[in-house]
Amino acid sequence: MTYRMNTLLDKLDELSHYSGSWLTLRQEGKRLNHRVAELREREDRLDDVLIIALVGGSGVGKSTLLNALAGDELAKTSEYRPCTSIPTVYHPPGARLDFSTDTHNVSGSALEHLVVIDTPDSDTIEKAHRESVSKILQHCDLIMMCADAEKYLDEATWSLLRPLQQERSIVCVETKASVAPTVKEHWLARLTEEGFSPGQYFRVNSLRTFDRKLSGAQSDAEEYDFPQLETYLQSELDRDQIRRIKRSNASGLLAKTIGSLQTAVNEDAVHFEQLREGLQRIDAELAQAGLAVAEQRLFSESHLWNYALGKETSVRTKGVVGTLYKVLEVVRTLPARMMQWSPWSMSSGIGQRAATLLSKDDAPATALTLDSAELKQLFLQKESELGVLLAKAGFEVQGNTQSYDSYINTLGDYVGEILRGSARERIVRRAQLISSWPLAVLLDIPPIAFFGITAYGVVKEYFAGVFLEWSFFIHSGSVLAIILVAELVLLSLLARSMAWSARRSSIGDLKKAIRGHRMAFVYERNALDEANAVRDEIDALQQVLKDY
């Protein structure tokens, strides 16, 4: 049980030191800190000593009761009010106690596990007395609410006890018992009405008992419940009972602490839901906008893809037609490469960088920044929209100047990743296909076959002694050229369509990569997640406490 209590306290302690941006919890933290310290102090205190405070209005006979219990005049009693001004602590020998207020300590109690404290009054014009009572109450485990018929309903005493409801066990002691009827029923009824749950009720006449004890006589019926009270203190309050009382006090305080914490944090719950939805929506909008920019800027520029595919294909081409295609490709991309050589070139431009990523295996992982005015505008707008939601949910709104950059960079990273990864892979795969042996052979067969047949015809005629006309050579050459051109056109069309399909699929990849990923406001989202986790944790604590 102690172990679990400690775990609970550690959790609460952790919560009380929360320094995130959820203001509600930060404010609660201070209060919580206090409570945790109090609970810890209770945990640390000797487990088997019970501190009992006699609390009540002036003149009800708290000091007399203590004297009667001790059988000795420990505390001064008088008919003049108020009589006791500093608390008398009656404790077993060896107990070390500190109540953060002046006390008059008397050692020698025979009640082994009990420390009984006679407190000053709660109700006279001496305000300091009341404060000293409050301090003692903070430290005690069991309150003996002492009163007689005149004072049992006094607001002064009740108002001291109300804040401690459920945190301290209470025993009622009706003093000055006489022939007059008891107020037990009324008192207990009012206590229950106000939410107290007193454990025991004793009706005593301590003065008579005290006198009897001093004179050494046997107890008689005139002492009312005093013997029962003594028995209760001496034997009923054994270690188990003491532990039970302490446990119930601690769990009462814990329940109150967690309960008030829960109430405080749940006030924001509605806005949390809105914030979560808002974050999701904003993220989706930003992803959409980012995607649009990327698509417009990089993925719609087919020349980038043609260029990259052409480059990859040229490296690998085989055969006659392939070589011709390679030569054509070099000529075709000449203007683009010329642009790079020119001093006005946009070699550092985004398109250039994208092309590099697409067409080089070992391209450096430079950041791809898809900055644009519209994107920034949209981002700032969403940031301000989010600010309202955050404020409503009780979060501190931080004007983070880095957040736009980080958004843009995240977007760039995604795009770069795609270009460097799957898009490039696609390009390479397609280039391999175009320049594969079967295709090269297939393409080479018609011109070579035609050439072979023609050459065979020429040689055959030559040995037959016939010289062919020039027109035949021109004719054959033209046919060969037509075959080659047709094949080159075919190859080029194939390459273009391949580039197109690689581009389309890569757009799909990018969409997939961006969708469902956190693009921006990571800090805010983390704060919300953290706060939600805290709320769940508090709920869990409440549950643990219920089972306990």
Added chain:
Amino acid sequence: MQNELGQALASFELALQQMRSALETRPVLSERVFSGTEEWTALLTYKLVPHLAGEGCLIGAVTGGTNTGKSTVFNLLTHQKISPMVNTAAATCHPVIAANAKRAAECLGGKLIPEFTPVPLENEADVINSDIDFKTLFVAVDDTLPDHLIIMDTPDVDSIDKRNWEVADNIRAAGDVLIAVITGEKYKDDRVVQYFRHAVDSGRQLVPVMNKANPADNFQVGRNQVEDFLNDVGIEAMSYVIPHDFSTGEDLNQSIVSFQDGKELRAHLESLDVPAIKHQVFAQTVKRFAETTSSFLNHLDEVHTELRDVADQFESLNASASLEYDPAPGKEVGGLFHAFVQSKRGAIRRGIGATSAAIVRGVSAIGRGIVSGVKKRTQMEAQSEETEASVLEFHRAAITRIAQHLSRTYIEISRNAPEPVASLIRKSVESLDVDAAVDAVIEDCLSAESISEEFREHADVMLNAWWEDHKGKRLTLEALDTILAIMPAAIAGTTGLLTSGFGAGELALASTAAGATFGAKVMEYQFGDALFDFLSPWKKDQQVLLKAALDTHITEPCLHELYEALEPFEGEIVESLRSHHRQCVVSQGSIES
């Protein structure tokens, strides 16, 4: 004089009631305003106003802590068992009056103690029945009492039943002589001592009765305790005693006698000088009333300032938010000047411009064919021209941000606001639909005519006036415009010839854009002096418009409850409270002298 005072007091009470009912729906604020005023409002309601209605008999009220035996003392004074004497505490919860038949009839007529509903006491147990309306006053007839004395039994002042306190406080206000029942246990209780101290402060005569006293040693302990009590309260008075072995339950004919001379309490009460005490009580009550109400009026001012400060804070935030709005249409201004100068072109220059544009178009068409990819990229990365829609979008975004930021600030303030302000603004701020409010603000600011249209109209007037006035600058601008008109064509043509079309399209496009920007810059510079005059009133108008819109759609809905709460503080209620208070103070001075 008395009459004047009476009227002032009655009007004060009326104004006070108005104030109370004005704040009725706002419990937190009401609590803040009226807490601590119970004492003097009771004095006003139960003593001052009815007294002036003309009453000539003393009210002796038996008061004290729980279970001290007030009812016992009351019964001993009347020598009858009128009020039930119960063993348990806080039993008596309704005041009981004992008076002779004539006075009892007057009481039942509601004359003596207004606000309470007088009911003849038929069943003794009703006095301790807390289910009966606690404004009930029971009236019992005791014909042994003289015309000028009424005796009252009251609930306690210190038990956990706060309702009893309230009744006790009201009765204290109504009484002239307070029979303070104390015991060995309760003579030093803070709440009890405070109660009587207030009574003495407002001129009540105090008669302490030591109940349950130990007769040993000639009541020495009791005497000392009473002395101590009188010291704490701060007066000297004859005090009376009831020994603890008094078998009160049985014999109500025993008398309560004085410590000092053994004189009987009932006889003492009957022998009191009614007019003198009445006058003293009245004068003291008025004095105390005047003192405490002046601090109440100050308190009212404080609360008012507190609320006003919040309203002011919101309003100033509203105003400064609107000043953040910079409605200058940015690049549009320069472009506008450029377009204006172009519109002033003569026929020749118009021709040159058209030819130039055609050349650029033609050359770039050739270029486009060759370097379509390059062209595309250039177009992507060149600044797209600001269209009407994008200008509007710019304004919409700016206003949205300002409005959202303002709402956010309001939410943050309201979350941290202390009571009673929090109770007035928090709910309305939290229920503000920010999105709808922002839309409404935009609607207000950007509705009617398009912003740039209005701007353009205004600009046209200003520019025409300027054009007429500045002949020198005009020539410079026209020359510049000519150069700008020819330049793109010249560049595109030359490049086109040299590179057989390749690259021309890109260069021409780039130079057109650069030329337009350059031209716009020069125009702006040239128009510099006019620019400020030209923009500032328009800008101010826009800001005022925004301020009003923010006020209507954001600040007003957030503050409406606060404004409503402020009304009674700023209206004539407080004014009349103040003026009647002044009258009271003046009249009070004359009573004392």
